Amino acid sequence: MTAHPAGEAGQRALLPNGLRDVLPPEAAQESLAIKTLLGCFGGYGYQPVKPPLVEFEASLLEGASPKMSTRIFRIMDPVSQRMMGVRADMTMQVARVATTRLAKAPRPLRLSYAGEVLRVLGSQLSPERQFAQVGAELIGSASAAADAEVAVLAAEALGAVGVKNLSLDLMVPPLVPAVLAAATLDPALFGPLRAALDRKDAAEVTALDGRVGETLARLLEASGPVARAFERLSAIDLPPAALQVLDRLRQVVELIKAAVPGLTITVDPVENRGFEYHTGISFSLFARGIRGELGRGGRYLAGAAQEPATGFTLYMDTVLRALPEAEAARTLFLPYGTARDAADRLRAEGWTTLAGLEPVADSAAEAKRLHCTHRLSGDQIVAL
Amino acid sequence: MSANANDRLVLALPKGRILKEVMPLVRHAGIEPEAAFEDEHSRQLTFATNRPEVSIIRVRSFDVATFVAFGAAHIGVAGSDVLMEFTYPEIYSPLDLGIGKCRLSVAEPADLAGRDDPQRWSHVRVATKYPEITRRHFAARGVQAECIKLNGAMELAPSLGLCRRIVDLVSTGSTLKANGLVEIERIAEISSRLAVNRSALKTRPEQVGYWIDRFRDAAAEMANAA
Numbered sequence: 001m002t003a004h005p006a007g008e009a010g011q012r013a014l015l016p017n018g019l020r021d022v023l024p025p026e027a028a029q030e031s032l033a034i035k036t037l038l039g040c041f042g043g044y045g046y047q048p049v050k051p052p053l054v055e056f057e058a059s060l061l062e063g064a065s066p067k068m069s070t071r072i073f074r075i076m077d078p079v080s081q082r083m084m085g086v087r088a089d090m091t092m093q094v095a096r097v098a099t100t101r102l103a104k105a106p107r108p109l110r111l112s113y114a115g116e117v118l119r120v121l122g123s124q125l126s127p128e129r130q131f132a133q134v135g136a137e138l139i140g141s142a143s144a145a146a147d148a149e150v151a152v153l154a155a156e157a158l159g160a161v162g163v164k165n166l167s168l169d170l171m172v173p174p175l176v177p178a179v180l181a182a183a184t185l186d187p188a189l190f191g192p193l194r195a196a197l198d199r200k201d202a203a204e205v206t207a208l209d210g211r212v213g214e215t216l217a218r219l220l221e222a223s224g225p226v227a228r229a230f231e232r233l234s235a236i237d238l239p240p241a242a243l244q245v246l247d248r249l250r251q252v253v254e255l256i257k258a259a260v261p262g263l264t265i266t267v268d269p270v271e272n273r274g275f276e277y278h279t280g281i282s283f284s285l286f287a288r289g290i291r292g293e294l295g296r297g298g299r300y301l302a303g304a305a306q307e308p309a310t311g312f313t314l315y316m317d318t319v320l321r322a323l324p325e326a327e328a329a330r331t332l333f334l335p336y337g338t339a340r341d342a343a344d345r346l347r348a349e350g351w352t353t354l355a356g357l358e359p360v361a362d363s364a365a366e367a368k369r370l371h372c373t374h375r376l377s378g379d380q381i382v383a384l
Numbered sequence: 385m386s387a388n389a390n391d392r393l394v395l396a397l398p399k400g401r402i403l404k405e406v407m408p409l410v411r412h413a414g415i416e417p418e419a420a421f422e423d424e425h426s427r428q429l430t431f432a433t434n435r436p437e438v439s440i441i442r443v444r445s446f447d448v449a450t451f452v453a454f455g456a457a458h459i460g461v462a463g464s465d466v467l468m469e470f471t472y473p474e475i476y477s478p479l480d481l482g483i484g485k486c487r488l489s490v491a492e493p494a495d496l497a498g499r500d501d502p503q504r505w506s507h508v509r510v511a512t513k514y515p516e517i518t519r520r521h522f523a524a525r526g527v528q529a530e531c532i533k534l535n536g537a538m539e540l541a542p543s544l545g546l547c548r549r550i551v552d553l554v555s556t557g558s559t560l561k562a563n564g565l566v567e568i569e570r571i572a573e574i575s576s577r578l579a580v581n582r583s584a585l586k587t588r589p590e591q592v593g594y595w596i597d598r599f600r601d602a603a604a605e606m607a608n609a610a
Contacts, residue, residue, distance in 0.1 A: 125453065125474055167587040199467075200478040201577075220478075224589045266589050273473055288391075288587040291455045292474070 018122040018129030029326035030132065030316060033161045034114050037134045037314065040157035044149070046112035046136045051093035053116070057085040063303070064092045065277050071119045088119040090133050091313055098139040099303025107140025107307075125292050128317045135295075137311030139302050144248055146310055147281040148255035150297055154285060154312045155260050158294060163322045165288035167264040170226075170253065171298070173275045173282055175245050176216070182239035183212040197270045219269045226253055229267035245280075252281050283312070287322040294318050333367030333375040336360070342379070391588060393438050393595070396452060396460035398445035402576055405483040406461050412602035413595070415440070449475065449579060458584040459595055465553060465574045469514050476585060477577040478596055481603050484576035486555035488517065490569040493542050497566045511541035512551040521551075521571050539563040 015021070022030060038048060054075065061069055072085040087093055090113050098109055114134040122129050136153060138146050151168060158166055176197065180190065189209055193216070196204035202217040215236060222232035230253075233246055246269075253265065275282050275298060282298025297312020329352045334343055336356040347353055351374075360366045367375035367384055374381050395415070397406055410417075416434040420426045421442070431440045441457060446466055451457040453472035465488050467477055490510075492500065507528045512518045515531035522529035534541065538550040539559055553574060554560060554567055578599050585592045 124472070165587065169586045200476040200580075201480065202478065203480045224593050264587070266586055268586075284586070286583050286586045289455075291583060293583075 016129075018127050020128070025326040025328055026320070028329070029323065030320055033319065033323065034132065034134055034316065036161045037157045038112055038114055040160050041112040041136045041153065044110065044136075044153055046110040046138075046153075049094060049097050049111050049113055050115070051087070051090065051097055051113070054084050054086050055093065056080075057083040059096060060085040060087060060092070062092070063095065064089070068092075071121070073118055073120060086118045087115075088117050089313070090115055090117060090135065091137065091311065094135070094137045094311075095139070095300075095302040095309060098137065098309070099305055099307060103305075108146065109139045110136070111139070112136045126315075126317060132316035133313050134316060134319075135297070135311060135313035137302075137309060139309040139311075140307055141310075142308035144251040144255065146308075147248070147252045147299060148259065150310050150312050151252070151256050151281075151283050152259040154283075154295060154297060154314065155256075155263055158285065158287075158314070158319065158322075161319070162324060163287050163294065163319065165264075166294075167266065167286045167288065168256070169266045169268055169271075169284045169286060170249065171268050171271045171275060171278075171282045171284070172245050172249050172280070173272055173278045173298070174280065175219070175242055175269050176272065178239060178241040178245060179212065179215055179219070182241065183209075183215075185209065185212055194272065198273050200270075216270065223268040223270065224266060226257075226265040226267050229269070233267075233269065249281060280310070285312075285314075290318065290322040292318050294322055328371065328373070330374065331370075331372045332381065333363065333370060333372040335363040335366075335376060338376060342376075346376075391437065391591065393459065393591065394451075394457040395438060395440050396448045396457035396462075396579075397440055397442050398448050398461060398463070399442055400445070402445065402461070402463065402484045403442070406481075406576065409481060409483065409599065409602050409606060410440075412606060413598040452579045452581050455581045455583055458581050458588075458592060460579040461576055462579045463574055464572070464577050465514060465517070467577060467579065468572065469516050471516075474582045476580045476582055478580060479578035479600055479603065481576045481578060481599070482607050484574070486553045486574050488514065488551065488571045488574055489554045489567045490521075490549060490551050490571065491539075491554070491560050491565040491567050492549045493564055494566045495564075496548055497568055500568075502568075508549055509547040510549045510551050511538050511547050513538065514551055517571065518551045539565060 057074060060072065068088060071088040075084050077084045094111055094113055098111060102109060112135065114132060116130055117133050118130050136150060138150055155166055155168055193205060193208050196208060197216060200220055202220045205216045205220065206213040218236045222229050230250065256265065278298040278300055280299030284296045285294040287294055293315065295312055295314035297310065299310040301307065302309040332346060332351045332353050334353050334355045336359045338355065343353055343355065354370055354372055356363065356366060364375060372384060374383050397403060415438055417431045417440050418433065420428050421431045421440065429441060433440060441451065443451060445463060448460040448462040449466045449470050449472060452460040453474045461481065463484055467475060505527045507530065508522060509530045509532065510518050511532045511534050513535060515533050518531050519529050532547055538552040541550055542548050542565060543563060551571065557567060560567060578596065580592060580596065
């Protein structure tokens with residue numbers, strides 16, 4: 001049997017589902033974006049940590065949502081004979097580092113991270129199984145200032161990498177449970193109510209339970225731009241626990257508005273999907289016209305000590321989709337034989353140089369062939 | 385209105401049966417499509433409307449959900465059957481439009497229904513357009529459903545021996561009856577919903593919220609008039 005050469009080459013190039021080679025110029029764009037993000041976090045005192053790619057399954061899943069267990073690739077460690085998991089999310093790893101090895105570091109502890117994660121299945125909307133996560137965690141403070149700091153940092157950092165029309169959606173996962181707890185509801189209704197709330201189906205919520213349904217439906221109606229949301233929220237009769245949560249939200253919004261005046265802020269009092277383990281103010285970041293979330297974050301309890309913590313993770317696959325197309329760098333062709341010190345000087349001036357390795361007859365044509373934007377002719381820089 | 389209220393907004397509508405019921409609602413909400421929209425033979429897929437920022441696309445009902453989930457359309461009208469089948473987390477369905485009402489049911493040949501004991505099932509083979517809903521429905525009671533995906537004419541499957549049971553939309557039940565089938569179980573009551581892309585609602589809350597309110601008013605007014 002003779003295989004077609006192209007077919008054979010094609011077979012070699014085929015990657016498993018959801019995995020891809022990132023090529024120039026996107027790979028450079030991604031690493032620059034990650035560097036910029038970490039730089040912003042660093043400016044606020046967040047220090048990078050680098051947990052390993054693979055951990056023992058038990059510690060990787062400690063404190064994570066049960067869903068996480070279905071998302072990780074597992075490998076048997078031939079040395080310890082224990083099951084290991086490849087991380088599908090870095091937040092839990094950083095929380096583990098903070099509450100174990102860095103348990104004695106002064107609080108509040110500010111940590112940042114960037115790394116690749118791998119998951120068993122992509123979703124239909126974001127099919128990537130491997131992508132980079134970049135994030136920051138603030139551990140050991142329960143204050144409103146901490147809630148605001150991470151949200152502001154996320155918004156500022158995304159602005160710094162060039163994301164336009166950013167929109168911050170604030171959520172309060174404990175709000176609905178507080179309303180339900182006060183209502184002494186038939187537990188059988190919890191599931192259907194949650195499902196209807198997730199769809200934002202006010203009619204269904206009211207149909208399921210008249211009393212608490214009306215409150216929940218009004219919470220649904222309150223979701224939207226921040227000013228209108230607060231106006232509607234303050235007209236709803238809520239149990240004390242829920243009012244306390246909303247009070248905190250108000251404080252945090254004021255702090256965020258003062259720090260990032262132009263930011264579009266929306267409030268979603270009932271959103272819960274993916275935030276089941278958050279214990280306070282949480283948020284998602286969107287950019288207009290971009291599919292999916294750029295990142296998400298919020299308050300949680302870290303480690304066995306249940307330390308108050310908050311933080312966020314940015315999903316680089318989506319962040320990169322929100323950036324303007326990568327531009328090819330300005331590249332200067334140096335003909336064969338260009339003096340070493342001249343080349344060094346040009347690089348010091350900020351040029352990306354491409355040295356000819358052999359003499360060629362037409363150095364202009366050679367520079368063009370290599371996609372250079374400029375070439376050195378004598379000591380003159382000529383645009384192509 | 386703020387500046388972003390003039391951003392382009394795409395409304396996805398389902399082709400076929402439901403479209404006739406949807407259009408009065410769309411008009412009530414204040415959207416009047418260009419004349420070519422009424423021409424069923426037109427090959428045009430995108431239609432302008434009286435609102436310069438709003439355009440309409442006409443696609444298959446299952447595709448409405450896909451267009452809205454990916455944000456290619458911002459708002460759409462889709463049956464709750466379609467939304468249940470896909471369960472895209474990126475779609476909100478805030479509004480029951482009260483049209484396109486029917487039910488999603490399990491049906492089998494009348495002679496089988498008489499002697500069948502569903503308690504004894506461990507596995508069923510079902511012809512359906514809704515493999516996900518069917519699998520979930522049967523799995524919840526400990527039955528494994530092997531689904532044969534068909535795109536239409538489900539009622540033929542039992543009589544030709546493809547399988548004995550089907551899961552399909554039933555409105556009057558006359559198609560089932562004509563094919564010697566009886567409805568043995570209702571999975572869900574179905575109606576058309578307004579489907580909204582999550583990211584669009586979050587990034588353009590005023591504009592998308594405005595249209596949700598218009599559709600809510602239109603649905604309420606039409607329900608009152610009926």
